[in-house]
Amino acid sequence: MFAPRIQRRMFSASTRNLSKVTVLGAAGGIGQPLSLLLKMNPRVTELALYDIRGGPGVAADISHVNTKSTVKGYNPTPTGLAQALKGSDIILIPAGVPRKPGMTRDDLFNTNASIVRDLAKAAAEAAPEANLLIIANPVNSTVPICAEVYKARGVYNPKRLFGVTTLDVVRASRFVSEIKGTDPKDEEITVVGGHSGVTIVPLFSQSKHPDLSANAELVNRVQFGGDEVVKAKDGAGSATLSMAMAGARMADSLLRASQGEKGVVEPTFVDSPLYKDQGIDFFSSRVELGPNGVEKILPVGEVDAHEQKLLEACFGDLKKNIEKGVAFVAANPPM
Template sequence: MMLASKIQRRAFSASARNLSKVAVLGASGGIGQPLSLLMKLNPRVTELAVYDIRGGPGVAADLSHINTKSSVKGYDPTPAGLAAAIKGSEVVLIPAGVPRKPGMDRDDLFNTNASIVRDLAKAVAESAPEAKLLIISNPVNSTVPICAEVFKARGVYNPKTLFGVTTLDVVRASRFVSEIKGTDPKDENITVIGGHSGATIVPLFSQSNHPDLSSNAELVHRVQFGGDEVVKAKDGAGSATLSMAMAGARMAESVLRASQGEKGVIEPAFVDSPLFKDQGIDFFSSRVELGPNGIEKIHPVGNIDAVEQKLLEACLGDLKKNIEKGVAFVASNPGQ
């Protein structure tokens, strides 16, 4: 309830004319249900659209009994239902896809989730091309480029409105540091750059209040592979869903805050970035300043220490391959 209360406190000052429609595609899943709940609790949201290949209307009926002002509607799993769910949305969240199982990494999910994200991206491109599109479906390093290629093919690509949600890496880093240092996690502001899979996740502890932690290899590994802890603990029953939903809701809240005029809203996100384009890497996660139209400024990596430089170099090699994989998928599998 702490996140819900925080979201509500922040948003109460928003005027009714600024409130927004948000669509969750994949709303019946392990991430989708708690994410939809958090969106229902967000006073910035006037209309919540929930869609899935099964169970969307049921999730909507359940959410509609919650005593917040927003309306909720579930849509049938048809092309017309999907189009109606998306139409008029300011923010579209895509958590749809299959979860990881023990022994799987995010890239193992690629073949299934790539097709799902491609088809949903097509629907967004056709029904709400100006929406801020937040991709949660893994592997994010590849699914975000897939969405970009889909939008480019339809002539509606806007790099300022496409986001890969990497917020969970920051949330984990803050929590893990607080456990070590005995601090409040909300007071820890750990910058995490790169991508959203294993070695592509690069926490920059040298830029935090605890620069000594950059040499803590165990901590770095835990931030990079924290999702494995959850997959193992769930013993084949799923991956990180509740924490990912919280992270997705935080990112959506930040996008809405900026859309409604708040200044200085900064979140990490995997976006079309100039930072490493000279190395053939078109997408990169760093601190992104948000505004009414999406991305206003992409912050540079800044000063990092020698340990982090090595992590960054390892990240870039893997990240380039992940991005190329997403682009190649769309070229080979354009779909209908």
């Protein structure tokens, strides 16, 4: 009886539609807890798990969890990958190497860029209409990489590509609740920009606590919360459990929206019109989700002087990160 009670607290039940969710990198530090959370979601009816090592083993383990969805692990072959992807409604990519102390997300670029490029190619060929959720860092660059791969295959749909930045708002609400002595679920903090360092811009002026926008220590903690985890794990990994929770939340929101729920809004890094006039093609903001993915990209809204400075710092780094992803695919096209 344990699993169903946990399940009811995390997700509201509705299983009207069949939904196949695929995790690429399912045996990794994020992939395993993410897969477990997806198994506990009643909206997921079929869970496909793939990794270069250990996918079938993780699937066998998670398949024993007493919820209705079926689970299958796929062998690390081109055929196995294609089978895992075929018919998917949502594909999540947490695959890649984790950060270690002293590393930034950009330090991961060369390794993770190649991994994401190749997985995006497989997804574009086997399930081009699926919602593609990118967790692999650096998200500011890996999302543009996926866009370029899909464009090269002639199947790019900007409404179906998402960078998962949910962890930034999860952290912000938790950190605020620690300061104010409130329940995190009652703290709605808007975070915009990107998903790395100064590109992460919390907008406390739009929350119940506008005074916090002048709290430089808090702003820095939201921007560099991942470093806190990397340091605490002392070389043994990065933020995996909290990231898995954030990824599962984003997937659930997309499933809810695809099954007809109205007004589902999540922060996410998408192909956005908000700052294209400044050469920034992707931006994270609050996005209303629907059956076709992105339904509406909501404006950033009014910001105070502190936040305006944060946005200006964000724009410079974010533009470079996006350009880096685009340039990578141009120089290293998928085979």
